[in-house]
Amino acid sequence: MTTQFPDYLNISRDMLAKDTTVNLTIVKDMPEIAQHMATAILQVIEAAKSKGHPATLILPVGPVDQYPILAEMLNERRYSIRDVMLINMDEYLTDDDQWVDISHPLSFRGYMNRKFYDLLNPELAPLPENRICPDPNDVEAIQQLIDQRGGVDACFGGIGINGHIAFNEPPDPDQSMSAEDFAQLPTRILDLTRETRTINSVTVGGEISIIPWRAVTVGMQEILGAREQHFYCNRLWQSSVIRRVLHGPVTSACPASFLRTTPDFHLTVAEYVAEPPEIRLR
DSSP, X not given: OOOOOOGGGGOOGGGTTXXXXXXXXXXXXXXXXXXXXXXXXXXXXXXXXXXXXXXXXXXOSSSOTXXXXXXXXXXXXXXXXXXXXXXXXXXXXXXXXXXXXXXXXXXXXXXHHHHTGGGSOTTTSOOGGGEEOOOTTOTTHHHHHHHHTTSXXXXXXXXXXXXXXXXXXXXXXXXXXXXXXXXXXXXXXXXXXXXXXXXXXXXXTSOGGGSOSEEEEOOXXXXXXXXXXXXXXXXXXXXXXHHHHHHSOOBTTBGGGGGGGSSSEEEEEEHHHHSOOOOSOO
């Protein structure tokens, strides 16, 4: 019996962006992904300043390596981002739906402090009120802030193994939701899928029990509403995911596929992600 795999898995590196409007960039490896992302964040900040307003960005913790690079760039140039608003995509929650403690080794807020804010010269760093994380006790505040700031200049992020962006997980198979409704999902609290918890455990030593079950995330509405979307893929397993994102159907079963509906979608991947997946036992 011949096994039928999705046709998109056979798409070559050279054909990845064919028949799409994506702005695709292929770089060598993880360090180059981090450098590219840090540079792109600064470019968006500078572009907003040139238009007469401080930037408003949605940023991930994952990928992670760009933040020390960005801090060094800002310090070397003595470039102030005091008035720039940085909205982190998401945060893990405790079982009673409160932020995990900032000292928790998996806290995204803690990571941003250690690897970015604390590395900046204090006079250059964003004001405390401009360092935003979705609050599980006031999820509506994110959209209110975005409206007050006149919109999001750019959203940066990665793509999960099930195609999630931020922690916007695909609906369960027994859930029914139209593509239109899914694209309008706002900032909210939700359960993480087994797929997300499993793949996230790989980066913390393979112990799935330490990955929280709950999270708060900015919504599809906020991500897709940004004026630009910049997404990065640096893991080998993302070779299949990006092909599904770019050439599979636009569907809530693969949330990142909705990025194709936006007018300014940039995707940057490592060379080994651009190559077709090698499907075999290892």
